[in-house]
Each structure stands twice: as C-alpha cells, then as structure tokens.
Amino acid sequence: MGFDALQIMVFRVLIFGPLARELSCASIAVDVPDNASVRDVNEALAARYPHKSTFFRAARLAVNHAFRSTDAPLRAGDEIAVVELVGGG
C-alpha cells in the first residue's frame, strides 16, 4: 500500500527515583517506528525532554527487565524502563 513506514509503536517508558521526581511522573509515553531499536527510544526520550537530551541519549534502558544492546529490536508490548543509577553508597 506504500504506507508501511507509518506504522508506529507506543511505549510507556517507566522511570524511577530522582528522575521520576524531577519530571513529576512515573512513565513517559513515546512513539517509535515499527522497526525501532532501543536506541530509537533513547532518541525519542531526548526529543521529548530537550533540556535532558544528553541524559536520555546515554541512559541505560531495560527491556522486559533486562539490559539490552542499543541495537536490539523492540516489539509491541515490551516493558521499557530507564535504569540509570546514581551509584554511591
């Protein structure tokens, strides 16, 4: 039909801790193309919060409760979470 590229997936990306308090929410909805990878979610988050784009581009994302490479493809229904820890002790 020529419209394949318009297919999108919507994810509600979970956020926690200081980030959740800073943004006053517990999850962020992002749209990515149907063939998106983890990196595309980083970029979508960065675009959504320009003042935190550096953070979101580098942030580690967990997919279905495990860390994935940034190239890993996503499927509709995947649970995505920003797992960026502050460390310290």
Added chain:
Amino acid sequence: MGFDALQIMVFRVLIFGPLARELSCASIAVDVPDNASVRDVNEALAARYPHKSTFFRAARLAVNHAFRSTDAPLRAGDEIAVVELVGGG
C-alpha cells in the same frame, strides 16, 4: 679485677606451637654476655640447635611481650619468646 667480661645472663626463652612440639620443650635456656642484645640470643639459640641455626638466626624474638630491634640491649629478668608465626589461614 679484669674479669668483667665473664659476667653472663641466663634466659629461658619461651617457644610455642610447632617449634615447641618439634623440640619437645616449652622453653630453651641460653647464656649470653652481660651486655647482650637480642641478636646475641638469636645466635645462642642457633648455636644450641645447629640443625635449626638458619631458623633461629632469623627468628623474631619478643622481649617483655613486644617486638624489639635486634640491637636492643637485654636486662636480667627480661621475658624472651620466639614469636615466629606460620601465617596462612
């Protein structure tokens, strides 16, 4: 009187652990000159047990419950002990 150099001190040097079992005793009597240092006790022990002379020359001695330098002078009545540990654990 010309006989000052004949003055001696007698110490009963305490030994423990594997060394005490090997030599079947808990202390070794040694004679040293009146102006003896810790090193003289090492040498007297080495002379007493020629087959263990290397061990006794290098063995750490405690004097009155503390480690001393090998140059430290001794006085009659000092409590001397061979404190050579095997380490490990």
Added chain:
Amino acid sequence: MSVTVQIIDGALGDPAPVLPRASQFGAAIVFDGVVRSDEGGRTIRALNYEVYEPMASNMLAELGREMLTKHGLIAIMVEHSRGEVPVGQRSFRLTVHALHRAEALAAVGEFIDRMKRDVPIWKTALDANPPGSS
C-alpha cells in the same frame, strides 16, 4: 552452593544465625548496610528505597551466581529493603560463606560495587524536618 535473594518491606531484622554447623567453609562475612543520619550533608530521618521488580531480584540473583562462580564461594545470601528505613536501621545485608577469607572479602566488595551500578534500586532521602513542618 546456593544463592538466595530477599526483598523485604522496611528495615531488615536481626541477622539469621548465619553459621549453621558447617565444616566445609572457613570464612563467613556478614555485611550490613545501615541508614546514616547524614546524607550528603543534610540530616535525614529515613531513606526510601524504590525497587523495580522483578528486575532487581533477578539481577541480584544473577550477580550472586556470578560471584559464586568467579570467587568459588559456598553460599551467598542477599537481603535488601524496599520502602522506608529509618536512620540507624539496616537496609541491606550480604552474607557470604567461602573456604578462605580472601575470596569472601573480594566477593563482598565486588558484589556491592556491581549492585550500586546495575541493580534497579533507587534511594530517596526523607528529611528530618520536611518543608512546612517547622
């Protein structure tokens, strides 16, 4: 060889009698993390721990298995609090049994460093004097 992980609501209790009669290990370490009153210069009354489950438990168990293999441990037990833990109370406990002290100490240090970096648990300081209270 065993790995156990527990996420516990609130402060941890007293340590279990961690040393059953056991002739196979030579060293046991119990590490307790305690909430300090001073958090980055301010006085707090508690820390609140947010734990992303089941990822946190999965990763603690995986990390435990990795330490067990790498350091040749006999057993490793992890307890971590979720929610509010008052100052002076314990929020984390790591128990390691090993043949010798060197591997037990190495495993404790490495486990905690890795946990801080990789396991999805966040802490928030709760001020002793919340805004508007005084």
Added chain:
Amino acid sequence: MSVTVQIIDGALGDPAPVLPRASQFGAAIVFDGVVRSDEGGRTIRALNYEVYEPMASNMLAELGREMLTKHGLIAIMVEHSRGEVPVGQRSFRLTVHALHRAEALAAVGEFIDRMKRDVPIWKTALDANPPGSS
C-alpha cells in the same frame, strides 16, 4: 571510637547483636573464621589454639587501634579462641563499624593479614583419627 579484644576459651558463641541503633555508621562487617574439616589435605576433628598472653591481647588491641586510625573506623571488636575448637565452630570474629563499606572491607582484610603475621597465636591440627585409635 572503640577497640575491644577478647580471648575466649574454646569456640566462640553466636555473634552479639552487633548493631545497636546507631545513626553514625553506615557499614558493619562481621567476619567469622570457622574451623574447617580439611587442614592441608588431612581430615581433622579440631584445632588447638595456643595464645601467648598478654602479648597476643596487647597486639590485637594495638592492631585494632592502628586500623581504627588508618581507616577512620567507628569501632572494631576482636574475639579469638584459645584452646580446642571443633570443626564447624568459630575460632575468630572481627566486627568493624565504619561510615562506608570501602574502609570497613579494607580494614578487615588488613587486620587479618597482620594478625596472621604478627600476633602470637599458634594453631595445631587435632586429627580425626589420632595414632593408635584405630
């Protein structure tokens, strides 16, 4: 800041409740040394510890004070057995309270290395099957 040293006849008992409510320290480590059944390849029933007193207690206390200062610890407690300790029982316990885990772990490792080298305590293995028993 405190250093305590105890020489105890026979096996050590259960750990004291080492964590009184304390808002000043962040990390507590309890290290237990347990008598293993295997000592240099042979099966033993116990270890016998010979302790040269008061030098051993003096040196343990001195070493504790040195670790306290060097690593900035809050408290350090040492317990060591004297005499016979059966396999599976504890013969040594070191408890360290510190602000952070790094110094607590460093202090435990260094204390034990130094103790093995410098503190006049000797151990003798008591065989499971003494000569003539079978």
